[in-house]
Amino acid sequence: SSFPAITHGKRGMTLEEDINESNKYYRATNQAIIHKKPTPIQVVSVDYPQRSSAKITEAYFKQPSTTDYNGIYRGKYIDFEAKETKNKTSIPLNNFHTHQVEHMQAVHEHGGISFLIVRFSTLQRTYLYDVTHFVPWFFQHQRKSIPLKAIESEGYLIPESYAPRLHYLQVVEDVYFHQ
Amino acid sequence: SSFPAITHGKRGMTLEEDINESNKYYRATNQAIIHKKPTPIQVVSVDYPQRSSAKITEAYFKQPSTTDYNGIYRGKYIDFEAKETKNKTSIPLNNFHTHQVEHMQAVHEHGGISFLIVRFSTLQRTYLYDVTHFVPWFFQHQRKSIPLKAIESEGYLIPESYAPRLHYLQVVEDVYFHQ
Ligand SMILES: [Mg+2]
Ligand SMILES: [Mg+2]
Numbered sequence: 244s245s246f247p248a249i250t251h252g253k254r255g256m257t258l259e260e261d262i263n264e265s266n267k268y269y270r271a272t273n274q275a276i277i278h279k280k281p282t283p284i285q286v287v288s289v290d291y292p293q294r295s296s297a298k299i300t301e302a303y304f305k306q307p308s309t310t311d312y313n314g315i316y317r318g319k320y321i322d323f324e325a326k327e328t329k330n331k332t333s334i335p336l337n338n339f340h341t342h343q344v345e346h347m348q349a350v351h352e353h354g355g356i357s358f359l360i361v362r363f364s365t366l367q368r369t370y371l372y373d374v375t376h377f378v379p380w381f382f383q384h385q386r387k388s389i390p391l392k393a394i395e396s397e398g399y400l401i402p403e404s405y406a407p408r409l410h411y412l413q414v415v416e417d418v419y420f421h422q
Numbered sequence: 423s424s425f426p427a428i429t430h431g432k433r434g435m436t437l438e439e440d441i442n443e444s445n446k447y448y449r450a451t452n453q454a455i456i457h458k459k460p461t462p463i464q465v466v467s468v469d470y471p472q473r474s475s476a477k478i479t480e481a482y483f484k485q486p487s488t489t490d491y492n493g494i495y496r497g498k499y500i501d502f503e504a505k506e507t508k509n510k511t512s513i514p515l516n517n518f519h520t521h522q523v524e525h526m527q528a529v530h531e532h533g534g535i536s537f538l539i540v541r542f543s544t545l546q547r548t549y550l551y552d553v554t555h556f557v558p559w560f561f562q563h564q565r566k567s568i569p570l571k572a573i574e575s576e577g578y579l580i581p582e583s584y585a586p587r588l589h590y591l592q593v594v595e596d597v598y599f600h601q
Binding site: 270273275276278280281282283284286296297298299300301302303304305307308309313314315316317318319320322346349350352353354355 | 449452454455457459460461462463465475476477478479480481482483486487488492493494495496497498499501525528529531532533534
């Protein structure tokens, strides 16, 4: 059976919607150019009822090989992954794929700025967590999740407002340009 | 009627395949991290025969709001659009969308490196053409195409080899880091 794809209302409720709205605001105010990368999809069959409106009739979601977002801020390359959890005490590591984490590490090694944006939705708190803290949890520690306590102490709470909804560039500015 | 989506053989024949292979080479040799952005697709209907293999049964290609490729090279943000033409004397401007060109201009203003990679496939020549030369053709000149002569004189011929197939970072290095 077929269901319509899930869409949310105009009031951004998901982390992704909040970030997308913030990015729109940053672009409109000429502060940064950061976009969500499209979801990679493997197209298998296409109908051409008219040349102008090709209809995809069979396709599959592919696993992303990189992160959710990238772009440029103050001349620097920015690259990050956004994750949301309902957990109250940790974020499970099975939310991440090895090649995503390797990509973030590589960006860091090439001089880019790379981090996670992690929302604890039940707690209504969203953190920026740098790649250098994140990578050891993924590859070295024998854990299945990153404790909230670690993110609280090594990460940064992201301020929220009407516009931008999630002012993560404020944190980026403080952490990567003034420390 | 339904047709299988077009796929090409292993020997990269299209410009996109050549760039993708070159990017793989650059990543493998740790020179740069540049990826093709996935084609944006509007998903309308999804079947869930099993949770693990969602099948998209209705979807449409969306117009990209940015360019084909972006990433990081030597700490700098890189963003470019690739276009191929069979024309021998010019590249038609109707190949480009206004928001793509605006995006490239914005990247340039934020301190990123932005350019076109243009292949004249009949001539078997591929050029890098900087955004600062490209933008006036799009917005100011009363032309429907950019003459090859302009690209020859203001752009740079990209060397080709076995690996990388299209060594555009060689040109990036010379033009943006040593001039
Ligand atoms: Mg995500
Ligand atoms: Mg293209």
